[in-house]
Amino acid sequence: MDSLTQIAINARKASIELQNLTAENRSFALNKIKTVLENKKRNIFKANEQDKQNADQLVKDGTLSASLFKRLDLESGDKFATMLQGISDIDRLPDPIEQITYSSKLDEGLELYRVTCPVGVLLVIFEARPEVVVNITALAIKSGNAVILKGGKESILTLTALSSAIQSALSYTAIPPNAIQLVETRGEIDALLDMDKYIDLVIPRGSNSLVKYIQGRTRIPVLGHADGLCTVYVDEDSDLNKAIRVVIDSKVNYPAACNAAETLLIHRSILSSHLLPLVTALQSNNVLLHLDKESMSQLRSPYDTSRIQLCVPENFDTEFLDLEMAVKVVNDVEEAIQHINSHGSKHTDAIVTENEHTAERFMRCVDAAGVYWNASTRFADGFRYGFGAEVGVSTNKTHARGPVGLEGLLIYKYKLCGNGHVVNEFGEGKKKYLHEKINVFRDNLIYKY
Amino acid sequence: MDSLTQIAINARKASIELQNLTAENRSFALNKIKTVLENKKRNIFKANEQDKQNADQLVKDGTLSASLFKRLDLESGDKFATMLQGISDIDRLPDPIEQITYSSKLDEGLELYRVTCPVGVLLVIFEARPEVVVNITALAIKSGNAVILKGGKESILTLTALSSAIQSALSYTAIPPNAIQLVETRGEIDALLDMDKYIDLVIPRGSNSLVKYIQGRTRIPVLGHADGLCTVYVDEDSDLNKAIRVVIDSKVNYPAACNAAETLLIHRSILSSHLLPLVTALQSNNVLLHLDKESMSQLRSPYDTSRIQLCVPENFDTEFLDLEMAVKVVNDVEEAIQHINSHGSKHTDAIVTENEHTAERFMRCVDAAGVYWNASTRFADGFRYGFGAEVGVSTNKTHARGPVGLEGLLIYKYKLCGNGHVVNEFGEGKKKYLHEKINVFRDNLIYKY
Known part of the structure; x- marks a missing residue:
């Protein structure tokens, strides 16, 4: 052997x-x-x-x-x-x-x-x-x-x-x-x-x-x-201050981590109010931005052009793991959900909004291990969740997520304790299954000594 | 496309x-x-x-x-x-x-x-x-x-x-x-x-x-x-009547099912008392038996030789799915556990014994989805377990077993609801994680409307 x-x-x-x-x-x-x-x-x-x-x-x-x-x-x-x-x-x-x-x-x-x-x-x-x-x-x-x-x-x-x-x-x-x-x-x-x-x-x-x-x-x-391609979506009903806090922490706190954000989605209707403050905050943290055409055209001087590029499609499928972020304008929460479900890695995605119904819809329909409302994607971590220890972060959709x-x-096994019981004695006109809940105290189990 | x-x-x-x-x-x-x-x-x-x-x-x-x-x-x-x-x-x-x-x-x-x-x-x-x-x-x-x-x-x-x-x-x-x-x-x-x-x-x-x-x-x-290769082990401390009930039901109740038993292991010290009654019961239910040398040599006439063969090694790796069973003598529960862990399909295995410690050891060490004590392997079924419905029986050791x-x-997702919370405000000399249990009533969840 x-x-x-x-x-x-x-x-x-x-x-x-x-x-x-x-x-x-x-x-x-x-x-x-x-x-x-x-x-x-x-x-x-x-x-x-x-x-x-x-x-x-x-x-x-x-x-x-x-x-x-x-x-x-x-x-x-x-x-x-x-x-x-x-x-x-x-x-x-x-x-x-x-x-x-x-x-x-x-x-x-x-x-x-x-x-x-x-x-x-x-x-x-x-x-x-x-x-x-x-x-x-x-x-x-x-x-x-x-x-x-x-x-x-x-x-x-x-x-x-x-x-x-x-x-x-x-x-x-x-x-x-x-x-x-x-x-x-x-x-x-x-x-x-x-x-x-x-x-x-x-x-x-x-x-x-x-x-x-x-x-x-x-x-x-x-x-x-696997690595994480996490996204923050800033909704039309978002609070600007919360948006800046969540986006900056998600991107800047530790960019090499799998729970750092790589993509920023922003609702079309708040471009004029939210885009420049967000871009400015990211730039002041030295983040290189890949903007789509629409967000790029919204920016008016004065702004620093040195850390801004027009995006290419691959930017939305890239885990930069660095001070770099792709930015895209979306029409509504539905387009945000669709974008994330197509380009994300099912790791952790966040919405910034004051609208409970929009948050609810986002959290239901985004297919990811973590769906966050007004909180940084960086919270996706076993210690922060209170597990005491962490094997890693699973992007599986079975077993552990x-x-x-x-x-x-861990998995489980079924222990069945009988007294010579046989299936043949149950059925039509015979014994019925009881299916009664047992009040279990761990120490009085019959198979526990 | x-x-x-x-x-x-x-x-x-x-x-x-x-x-x-x-x-x-x-x-x-x-x-x-x-x-x-x-x-x-x-x-x-x-x-x-x-x-x-x-x-x-x-x-x-x-x-x-x-x-x-x-x-x-x-x-x-x-x-x-x-x-x-x-x-x-x-x-x-x-x-x-x-x-x-x-x-x-x-x-x-x-x-x-x-x-x-x-x-x-x-x-x-x-x-x-x-x-x-x-x-x-x-x-x-x-x-x-x-x-x-x-x-x-x-x-x-x-x-x-x-x-x-x-x-x-x-x-x-x-x-x-x-x-x-x-x-x-x-x-x-x-x-x-x-x-x-x-x-x-x-x-x-x-x-x-x-x-x-x-x-x-x-x-x-x-x-x-997958199919199941289930085993019943009749221990030295077994009650003969229970052994016959469990073995017959496990083998005969519905032989084509994945939870039917294919192998019978029997403790050496009870060959003289238990073997002939078990063989006779199986034969009267028309089961073809593949006996190992030792159990074969134990049988004395009168017994019906027509449905008995000397086993070959493959018999212990075969899912007969029919009125057919392989029989092997073992030295103790350890050998039974080893045999099952080497030849079984991790589906369902049973021990017949009156000794709690032996049962406990068997149920801990047999690596199967179901480990049964004095009960027929045929109970391994979603309806009998009380699940109301069944996708099937998994022999996986992850996700569902x-x-x-x-x-x-089903799987789960983590929903995190905050108010602009960021990771950067936690740590040494900063905020501490509370990790307090929330008393959840399903209807008052903040994300539930």
């Missing part, structure tokens, strides 16, 4: 062993990982130094971007401490497993429970930031999943140092060390994508093209965390 | 229009469909007659099985009435849309709601039974989804009659007729599987090979409804 199949089988075995462990086992393991990472900080920083030296050369050669280089760094500021704090934060969340989400008494002595359980084996593919390995590890252990991790090749030494520290920590706990395994090359991913027998869910965190590539290569369900916390790593 | 792309675009448009309709609109449409189907019963039966005549020839030629032929028939018994009753049953279920499943006050005036919504556009592929088109239509309308349907080619005339009746009914309602569209050939499916831009979820109902084929051909998420009711056709 080749070594990759062995990795997948080991993960599957670890995932089954994980089913037998308690919340206390999982919590102990999280704390142990934190301690060992702390103790091995010096080793990990040494590996990170080496990764950075190698990457520095790539930046000089022009084959690695400066922003990727920056994300590689684990030493600066409080990055390492924040990473460790993240483990404690996840440890403190309520136990997500064995939660009863449906129950029904089917017959005397025949009780049905739908109970949350781990998905099983996850394959998580992420890019440069090495601390993701620790974050995903903590989420996986908390949710009882085994995980196979593949990070960016630029941070391979740091990743190896982190994951060997994690495995060594796990060897002191009830969690099988194979619950967390690292693979190193892109080629290994292709082979793993064929192993739907052992792997239950693939989570790619990266570019749209990475997600599409993976979706096209595997029968395993994919939880896509929007910011994904522990819940996205 | 080709006609298939047009079908997909029409479905997408209909799906957006559906977001604006009320529960009353949907209920009216369901009732209208029921009436029109009733009125067009004669036409539909005529089409069904023709399908049956054509199929009869295929049966004679040996290219269609008798059981498929039987499933094609819509006229016999109360099939048609049951189909219409199904529409009313689904109509009576509570409205599943706009249910709030999470809410959080992030800040004064900034409220987050996670609200159920339709997945969007479904592509449902099913085999012979033509009444499925009506069942899926009712589920789709109730859940606010648009659907593209592809049925078996043997029932094409019946399907066309049913779907044209449905479309004509919808033309009298607020639901766009394009919400329900039928495609006719297998080739059309391949083209539609590429349209992840317009289609959100593929639901194949049929053989394992159909599901695998589709999973390998598309980037669209697939909700697999086990019997799938309306919930499996």
Whole structure:
């Protein structure tokens, strides 16, 4: 058997062993990982130094971007401490497993429970930031999943140092060390994508093209965390001050994030009052604007022409991830909805309006994970939503959508407890199904000891 | 633009229009469909007659099985009435849309709601039974989804009659007729599987090979409804009477169903007491048995040898879907769990035991949608579970698992309602997120009118 199949089988075995462990086992393991990472900080920083030296050369050669280089760094500021704090934060969340989400008494002595359980084996593919390995590890252990991790090749030494520290920590706990395994090359991913027998869910965190590539290569369900093409629509009934606040924050607060806005739609009837103030505010924040013909023709001097261009159609399908924004005039909320449903990425879209009915229509009809009314698209984030931890932001329309916390790593199973019950005794002229709700207290479940 | 792309675009448009309709609109449409189907019963039966005549020839030629032929028939018994009753049953279920499943006050005036919504556009592929088109239509309308349907080619005339009746009914309602569209050939499916831009979820109902084929051909998420390889494990602490009841019902009640058992595992220590009674009971129900060496050698005359064979390894990976069962001796519950996790289809597996700890271990560690204790695998069914309606039984481990009711056709969106709120005002030394639970009464939601 080749070594990759062995990795997948080991993960599957670890995932089954994980089913037998308690919340206390999982919590102990999280704390142990934190301690060992702390103790091995010096080793990990040494590996990170080496990764950075190698990457520095790539930046000089022009084959690695400066922003990727920056994300590689684990030493600066409080990055390492924040990473460790993240483990404690996840440890403190309520136990997500064995939660009863449906129950029904089917017959005397025949009780049905739908109970949350781990998905099983996850394959998580992420890019440069090495601390993701620790974050995903903590989420996986908390949710009882085994995980196979593949990070960016630029941070391979740091990743190896982190994951060997994690495995060594796990060897002191009830969690099988194979619950967390690292693979190193892109080629290994292709082979793993064929192993739907052992792997239950693939989570790619990266570019749209990475997600599409993976979706096209595997029968395993994919939880896509693609980039976001978010839009703010400023309605005819909008308050100008709110419009400026929401547009500026959505675009400027952190332009490289997937929840930053890329497109501004503005209602035709408020061009004369709202356009110039919005453009001026964006320009004073150094945003390069791609205006459509109509908005361009509305602008009268004095305005700064240096950061303004006439848009081309591709601008409305581009995730700038930078201080750049496309601007388009629309006739009404219907055209705004249509534009977003055709060009957006189903991530997060906002309307600025004082009209409740217009807001309602926008929020119903825009097909996105987040539909916002008078609020910045930048709120689309697991921590801001109050989930305590985040796997990423899903643009899927099944399983988990929007910011994904522990819940996205869970599924359920149906537990049916009987006393020799058979289907054959139910039906016309025989027994009837009761379908009575069971009052469940988690600790008195018959299958819970 | 080709006609298939047009079908997909029409479905997408209909799906957006559906977001604006009320529960009353949907209920009216369901009732209208029921009436029109009733009125067009004669036409539909005529089409069904023709399908049956054509199929009869295929049966004679040996290219269609008798059981498929039987499933094609819509006229016999109360099939048609049951189909219409199904529409009313689904109509009576509570409205599943706009249910709030999470809410959080992030800040004064900034409220987050996670609200159920339709997945969007479904592509449902099913085999012979033509009444499925009506069942899926009712589920789709109730859940606010648009659907593209592809049925078996043997029932094409019946399907066309049913779907044209449905479309004509919808033309009298607020639901766009394009919400329900039928495609006719297998080739059309391949083209539609590429349209992840317009289609959100593929639901194949049929053989394992159909599901695998589709999973390998598309980037669209697939909700697999494959066959089931279900197992009953009779533990050392089992009650013999319960064991016989559960095994017989699981195997004999309806052997062609996906929730029928195919494998019997029996604990070594109870071979002398339990094996012969179980074998005798199965034989008296005409079940052909594939015994492993050890169980075979345990049998002493008198027993009927005519329906007993020595097993071959493939027997434990076969869904007989008939009065046939493979039997294997295991050493303990661990070996039973391992066997099921290696050979089963993650559908439904049962243990017969009086030992709570053994049951608990089995139910935790068997990785299946249904894990049963002293109950027949045949209970795995949406109606028996109390869901009122069933899309099918999912062997997926994401999105929806086990019997799938309306919930499996829903996802959620996050609605955030603010007052010009921006992320930039939160953080160190600035505002803190409140994350307070909102007491939600569905009718006083700010976005609900």
